Amino acid sequence: MAETRFKSQLMSASEIDRTMVRLAHEILEKTKDVDELAFIGIRRRGVPMAQRLAKKIESLEKRTIPVGILDINLYRDDLSTVGHKPVVNATEIGFPVKGKDIILMDDVLYTGRTIRAALDALFDHGRPARVRLLVLIDRGHRELPIEASFIGRVLQTADNEIVEVKFNEIDDVEKVLLVEKV
Secondary structure, three states, X not given: OOOEEEEEEEEOHHHHHHHHHHHHHHHHHOOOOHHHEEEEEEOOOHHHHHHHHHHHXXXXXXXXXXXXXXXXXXXXXXXXXXXXXXXXXXXXXXXXXXXXXXXXXXXXXOOOHHHHHHHHHHHOOOOOOEEEEEEEEEOOOOXXXXXXXXXXXXXXXXXXXXXXXXXXXXXXXXXEEEEEEO
């Protein structure tokens, strides 16, 4: 991976939490039947987002939202550039997706290719009634016609910049950084 240099901190832990609270409320406002709602986090950093948002909605609505984990490594269109043997982690969806109102979650929306792969992987598990996308950061530069229904923050970036989301569950630190390739 290319070397990077820190440019700025985009979000602190408290800003991430406030954004998650807002997103939870937006989901509830835009969902007709909460009983059909399910969250699926794209492995890695989409997973803690899905788990956190499910807990926030449970505390607001006193309803449990099922959460699944989706691994997309075998669905990527850049599989040959990832390595000879991509690391495949388990997809863990413990509920039927057929007929569900799925909110697919990822940390950063960039070209749209990760989401395309996630949709392919998701539909291998059944046909949901609806799929919406939630991202913490939308940084633009789309290569595919993919758009998020729920967005934490829109950020204009240059091609040489990278948005790094850090969550306690994975990174033992909580923040969003803007770095640049050097």
